[in-house]
Amino acid sequence: MRLFNNLRTRMQVLSTQGRQVGAAISGLFDLTLHHQTRSARTDHPNPLNRYGKKCFSQTDEDGLTLEILKRIDCLKKGVYIEFGVGDGTENNTLILASLGWKGFWVGGDTLRISIDPNSDRFAYLRDWITLDNILPLVQQGLSRISSTHIDVISLDLDGNDIYFAEKLLASGLEPKLFIVEYNGKFPPPVEFQIVYDAKHSWKGDDYFGASLTSFAKLFERFGYRLVCCNSHSGANAFFVHGAYSAAFADVPADIEKIYVGPRYFPYRKFGHPQSVRTIEQILGSHPAQLAAPDVG
Template identity: 60%
Template sequence: MPKETLKEKIRRILGTQTRDQLKDLILFDHSQSLKANHPNPLNRAGKKCFSSTDEDGITLEILRRVGRLEDGVFAEFGVGDGTENNTLILAALGWKGFWVGGQELAVTYPDGPHFTYEKAWITAENILALSAACLRRIDAGAVDVVSLDLDGNDIYLIEKLLADGMRPTLFIVEYNAKFPPPVKFQISYDPDHQWQSDDYFGASLSSFVAMFARFDYRLVCCNSHSGTNAFFVDSALSQHFADVPTDIGELYVEPRYFLYSGRYSQHRTSLRTIEKILGPREQ
């Protein structure tokens, strides 16, 4: 095979870049179209500031509607290295709050009274103590926005917070979008669970809706750009969302996150997922 000339190499590279740019433009245009034509008006507010995709804009619109933009307390469980998450935009607004996660943060920060970070492995057994300790460090008694994304036991941890009386205005949770409504699916609780980059994680949207309903919370949005995060508000605030559909089928967004990473397939199927589906029904 003849050796590739420099001119041929440049042409090949430029051709690849052009294809990638075209793909990005098509994807962006499609995402904008989905947002503009979505039956849920909250999706039209989607905007990325520090979130993975369009979550920040949805969060701000929800808080604007309920009159809580000016001040508040946030809590986020699972923040990576701190450079991309759902509550950094609230800190930018002047809110105080805390993060808990398993990684070292990529930034330095003054600890308390406006912000604190606790590096810890989060389980149902310690999430209440972690929350209480962090709230003390920022001198706060309650939380207004909670975001949780741990790729695993999420539904169990949120239920633990709710059962203990934590009642924020807004919950932002990652749902397993592989399972569309009305499918109910959630992994078995395992305090040592570590995500294996497959489909065995978290819980379906229907499972989250059922759990939150027991605590009088209502689903108001799923982000349209990636189909990753669901937004639940206290049902007492429903009057602020009269124009938002109540049908879960209209609110559900299928998974689109693999498009942004360049992987044109869903999460691979885990044997644990199949075993969970075929196994005995949990009460």
């Protein structure tokens, strides 16, 4: 029995040490990734990349979104749409909701957060998106939040994205900023886009979406300019309406100096763990304590 107890104690010690080693390796991974990403931002020929920061987005998209909107004087209380939001805890538009914007999400997943069904500043439309229903979904969402215009669109559906972007733009929608996920495997000037399939489901391989060049040519047709790709992951491209081109005079005209290749390495830990209560408060599902309580 003593031998058994000694063995059990030893196994517990080894298990604890194993967890500590695992945590140390994870921390070292994040530290290395942080330094690599910082270098990727500062060394990139596009000065806009230096503004990349993570808050709610998967990587550094939030900082880019804020800088772009700051330059075009559109930080206060706009309207957003986001297509493809996962479980609702890592999104490109949560940072806008935190600034008091209103908007809606569209996606096929179950959210981890609770939503106020009577809210007039946020709605979630759960549906499988196709070319046939995307415009009715937009109208339904705008009606839910009592809005008639859109300032920012974010699109990340791992598949038919370029076809959806074209459908939205061709309908007359003119957001000031349009964020899309591109397939970073294909550098400029390669043109690539998957064949449209209403039932497409990403298999975790390189058959998804469209190349940066293909997106750039599409957006150029509708009067938009590519201003940035995010440095951390090389996954999101930012297009601004041509009316705001003057605010990006420092951005290179050459697409090859804007392109970022794929770096799909998210942080294993970023700050404290995400709480759904934080997101629910931002979206209005829980009332925010914006002012200090009156203590008499």
